[in-house]
Amino acid sequence: MGQINLPQDNALMRAELPREGEFRNPSGCAISGMISTSGKRFSGEDIIRSISVMHDRSNGLGGGFAAYGIYPEYKDFYALHIFFDDSAAKHECEAFLERHFDIINLSKIPTRKSPAITDEPLIWRYFVTPLPTKLASSQLDEREFVARCVFRVNTRIKGCYVFSSGKNMGVFKAVGFPEDVGRFYRLEEYEGYAFTAHGRYPTNTPGWWGGAHPFALLDYSVVHNGEISSYDANRRSIEMHGYKCTLQTDTEVIAYIIDYLNRRKGLSMKEICSVIAAPFWQTIAQMPPEERAEAEYLRNAFSSYLITGPFSIIVGFEGGLMALNDRLKLRSMVVAERDDMVYISSEEAAIRVISPELDRLWYPEGGQGVIITVNGGDEKCR
Amino acid sequence: MPINFLCPEYEVVRDYDRCIACRVCERQCANNVHSLIKESGKMFADSSKCVVCHRCVSLCPTRALKIVKSDHSFRQNANWSAKAITEIYKQADSGGVLLSSMGNPEAYPNYFDRLLINASQVTNPSIDPLREPMETSVFLGKKPTELVRDENGRLQNNLAPQLHLNVPVMFSAMSYGSISYNAHESLARAAEALGIYYNTGEGGLHEDFYKYGRNTIVQVASGRFGVHKAFLESGAAIEIKMGQGAKPGIGGHLPGAKIVGDVSRTRMIPEGGDAISPAPHHDIYSIEDLRQLVYSLKEATEYKKPVIVKIAAVHNVSAIASGIARSGADIIAIDGFRGGTGAAPTRIRDNVGIPIELALASVDKRLRDEGIRDEVSLVCAGSIRSSADVVKAVALGADAVYIGTAALLALGCHLCRNCQSGKCNWGIATQDSQLTKRLNPDIGCKRLINLVSAWDHEIKEMMGGMGINSIEALRGNRLMLRGIGMTEKELEILGVRHAGE
Structure with a gap:
């Protein structure tokens, strides 16, 4: 297929390469997402099939999925998915978790051996809830407490990486082609009301699994296709608010911006769209007065979070998905509906393979966010 | 005392085959260099009187004149220069x-010249400003920390007063007095035309110019010259001048x-008396005093205008700026050691302060x-020479x-650096009516518009090359810069990587 054949299993070579996080790794990509607006749960099989159609949009150096509604039996607990380099790191991390959380359940995340996926770290899952005393003494709200603990593990404990930390959702990612990653994690055995997927085409070998997409914090997950030109402006601004961009990826900074604007500032997803893909001033000038005042305010007040350069993203959150293109629509993205299902993808083919017949299909304009929620639920300002 | 005679550093060279003795040079020179030998x-x-302003060269109808550096020299000495x-x-x-x-004309390192700008290749597209919108307008002022919604959940505008600029470039403080009426006009x-x-600088605002108030920043400095209620109310913003890059730590003298x-x-103030601005504001001996002045000015103008605090770039500039940001200021202007002046003690101009690039990077980081x-918003000054410097400053x-x-160069200044003499042959830094009339405000205005518009085009081209279509995405985007020939x-300090990294 003309893919770049990088010597991934050459330990010597790998030792010389930096790990993602130590350098910027521009990537091209494929993204796909699907959601049942009635909240009906369905298997992860479809999302694997959908993303596999776009095999050529990734180069085997990263793939991953976010799945919502998959842990109904543990829905009140934060599901931490963690990569460990070795068991020493695992012990240190578990000691930290025990000091801060009540661990309800822990297990290895089930995987299926595959020649296509190699060099896996230890991959564990913990269902936790903050220790009431710790939470009270921190004077933080519960979600902020969890987010800070995630940052603490990811920046302070060597060899550990929490890559999923939401409730009733989970991220599954690896270095490899996305369809292989899906099979590796046995994604078809999970049932959820929404899934997103990502196939990555990085220009450099990532060196480890952390840089694969989706990138997630709490229940927010982002899959992203593009390379944003505003990266360092966004990164330096969001880091003012306690976030640490350890991976140097666009996706990471986008996820933090969305968490900051939605969870901490209380902007709705619609308002977030008009911050990160703000309408051009000339467009704002033509809006009716009330709308104009709001658009002007958001652009001015949150100017540091305008994202420029090409991107198409699918943001997952509790109860919904949001799809957005950059202002010039420099990346492909298509949305379609069939019955209670809504599909979003880089390519129409990846939708038709699941649902050949569609009620409606459209290409959202640049900066026009598409927000889909389960049962018409309000994508709330929390 | 023959030691009094110094051979001039520059010589006026006349091509006598071309000179028609029309005496234009004689009439144009306020320094009386030229004369007719009957x-x-x-x-x-008389080259010893020449300040190298090129007025005669520019107006000589037969192109008979040029000014050259003299080859006269002292015995060479690497330590004792001719200047010393x-x-x-x-x-x-x-x-x-x-x-x-x-x-400051001395050969200190220039960091703008050691910074290189990025461009897109392959992984993301560059954007053509002729085909796509390319935004260079900015708002200056405090951003809200809390959002306020009405009962219907609609966001309320709780923004502090802002300045809106169509281009991220403003004309810095130059007082009426240090420069002419026509220059101010x-x-x-x-x-106004550029948005x-x-x-005003520290010299008040001429009554004819109140009509440009919407595009005027009025300055309050240590001498308080020309400051009164109507003056404060006339502008779009008020600037407290704490320092000036060309002469940090000292006041002004007109x-x-x-x-x-x-x-x-x-x-x-009375005619003919010197206007001395004290070195400090005598009501500001500390940061808490600054806060009082900031709020006094806000009270006086009913919190309708942003307050700018301008400081010179000195060694602990980042700590000072951090203090100012907590003192109610909406905008901080930092003036680097290459910033201009109408008059400053040479030793101070050439030895006090630090480069704006380092000061800006350090303040932004702090x-x-x-x-x-x-x-706060940050405005930087102190020798921004081109649109590339603007792009680099914004990225820092x-x-x-x-x-x-x-701006003065656009008006005709030739950087002869003799503003203090009051004999500016270009009609800019003078109050001599014979000289000021040489600057036609219609032409001056047009040339300034041309300059800033040209820079705006160039900024857009560079932004487009980087794949950035709005200037706010460039602000602080230091990954778009690489250093060349710099130490670790x-x-x-600049927060940039070396070229090739």
């Missing part, structure tokens, strides 16, 4: 402080010769480290820049 009918030039020697002669002669004008009209701002007529009235970067962290010298420490 006996021979030939023009004579002649300055000693001058001071031994006069017993006075040496005066200079315009920015040119700046005011250009600012930007000019700055010689009595320039305090004539309208200048005297506008400054509210404010972010402290989480208060959104409390500035919201906008001030230009002074570049310099790179660390």
Whole structure:
């Protein structure tokens, strides 16, 4: 297929390469997402099939999925998915978790051996809830407490990486082609009301699994296709608010911006769209007065979070998905509906393979966010 | 005392085959360099009086004149330069402080020239500003920390007063008095046409220019010259001048010769007396005093205008800026050691302060480290020479820049650096009516508009190359810069990587 054949299993070579996080790794990509607006749960099989159609949009150096509604039996607990380099790191991390959380359940995340996926770290899952005393003494709200603990593990404990930390959702990612990653994690055995997927085409070998997409914090997950030109402006601004961009990826900074604007500032997803893909001033000038005042305010007040350069993203959150293109629509993205299902993808083919017949299909304009929620639920300002 | 005679550094060279003895040069030169020798009918030039302003060269109808650096020299000495020697002669002669004008001309490192700008290739597309919208307008002022919604959940506008600029460039403070009425009129009209701002400097605002108030920043400095309620209310913003890059730590001095007529009235001081601005504000001996002045000015103008605090770039500039950001200021202007002046002691201009690039990088980083970067906007000044400097300044962290010298160059200044003499042959830094009329405000205004518009085009081209279509995405975007020929420490302070990294 003309893919770049990088010597991934050459330990010597790998030792010389930096790990993602130590350098910027521009990537091209494929993204796909699907959601049942009635909240009906369905298997992860479809999302694997959908993303596999776009095999050529990734180069085997990263793939991953976010799945919502998959842990109904543990829905009140934060599901931490963690990569460990070795068991020493695992012990240190578990000691930290025990000091801060009540661990309800822990297990290895089930995987299926595959020649296509190699060099896996230890991959564990913990269902936790903050220790009431710790939470009270921190004077933080519960979600902020969890987010800070995630940052603490990811920046302070060597060899550990929490890559999923939401409730009733989970991220599954690896270095490899996305369809292989899906099979590796046995994604078809999970049932959820929404899934997103990502196939990555990085220009450099990532060196480890952390840089694969989706990138997630709490229940927010982002899959992203593009390379944003505003990266360092966004990164330096969001880091003012306690976030640490350890991976140097666009996706990471986008996820933090969305968490900051939605969870901490209380902007709705619609308002977030008009911050990160703000309408051009000339467009704002033509809006009716009330709308104009709001658009002007958001652009001015949150100017540091305008994202420029090409991107198409699918943001997952509790109860919904949001799809957005950059202002010039420099990346492909298509949305379609069939019955209670809504599909979003880089390519129409990846939708038709699941649902050949569609009620409606459209290409959202640049900066026009598409927000889909389960049962018409309000994508709330929390 | 023959030691008094110093061979001039520059010589006026006349091509006698071309000279028609029309005496234009003689009439144009306020320094009386040129004269007609009656006996021979030939023009004579006394190079010792020449300030190298090129007025005669530019107006000579037969192109007979040029000014060249003299090859006369002292015995070569790597330690005692000709400059050092002649300055000693001058001071031994006069017993006075040496005066200079315009920015520091010494060969200190220039960091803008050691920064290179990025462009897109393959992984993301560059954007063509001729085909796609490319936005260079910015708002200056505090950003809200809390959002307020009405009962219907609609966001309320709780923004502090802002300045809106169509281009991230403003004309920096130059007082009426230090520069002429026509120069001020040119700046005011250009600012209005461009949708930007000019700055009154510490000299009050001439009553004719109140009509440009929407594009005017009024300055309050240590002498409080020309400050009254109507003045404060006339502008779009108020700037408290704490320091100036060309002369950090000292005040200002406008010689009595320039305090004539309208200048005297506008400054509210008697004609002919020197206007001395004290080194400190005598009501600001500490940061808590600054806060009081900031809020006094806000009270006086009913919290309708942003307050700018302008400081010189000195060694602990980042700590000072951090203090200012917590003192109610909406905008901080930082003026680097290459910034211009109408008059400053030479030793101070050439030895005090630090480069704006380092100061800006360090202030932007400190404010972010402290989480208060959104409390203020940053404006940088002190030798912004081109659109590339603007792009680099914004990428280092500035919201906008001030230009002074570049604006004067657009008006005809040739950087002869003799503003303090009051004999500006280009009609800019003078109050001599014979000279001021040489600057036509219609033409001056047009040239300023041309300059800023040209820079705006170039900024857009560079932004498009980087794949950035709005200037706010460039602000503080230091990954778009790489350093060349710098030490690790310099790179660390600028927060950029070396080219090739």
